Amino acid sequence: MTERDQERGDGRDPIDEEAAWAEIVAGYGEEPVDPPGVWPKAGEVDLTDTVDRVPVAEPADGPEAGPASAGPASGPLTGPRDWEAAEDEEEDHFVPPEPPPLPETDLTTKLAWIAVLGGPLLLIVAVLLQQRMSWWIVTLGVGGFLGGFATLITRLRDGRDDDFTDPGSGAVV
Template sequence: MTQEPPASDGSEDDKAWAEIVAGWDATAAGGDLPEAEADTEARTEAEPERPAWNPVPFDLADEGTFVPPTPPPVQLPSPPRLIAWSGVIGAPAVFLVFLILSLSLPSWASTLLVAAFVGGFIFLVATMRNEPPDPYDDGARV
């Protein structure tokens, strides 16, 4: 048993919606605001504008003004270390190129490349430092 609302309630709702829609169109077209909205605007114009709370302690507009200094050029390692690194990196690269191109290396060349790799690796491990240059430096940089 459902009861239907009286027909007069529906017509009042329709009239209310029609007034709201008419008021909306007038506001969007630049017409007069309804009284409640006009009162709110009048109150906000009379009150002084307070600055909004900003959780960031600085102005984000100034963010683009920082230019970091140019980093110093990367220094080349000493000649013995450079030769060792080229043996450690270069020998496998040459082997890989010959493998991809399906070419065969002479036995003396492959022996030389293996010796360059092993010798470079041993040199780099033997010349490693046992302690950091600055014992009080924990590696953190800001």
């Protein structure tokens, strides 16, 4: 016993440190054993024995008397790409109803959208055609965009009904 074990005096068996170190050094570099419930590593999996146990569907025509009936490994294999859909009848197709027409907009909204989309488009076309950026092209492009955008923002609805402006009126049914 070492002096340290004698000083403890708790009655436990002394640890053989030399044997423990010898065991650690002997096992250096070895892969530790996986605990139960750990997935095997990719190189340790043997997939050769599972090939024969995969179920194979019979062909759509039924079992044939030839080599296909001898077993799944010896006959032609069928899979999901060999499946063919049944012929659809024309009366079984869903025909959606005609969508409702788009709401009519007033002339101001149409012109605002033309300005918002046309202003930057005018500038892009001028750059692509390598035209000189004169004051009127820049004014139409930037001014048209800003004016059309401001017009569209001011014409937005706030989503409130004008009939019920009293805040104490309660719920509207």
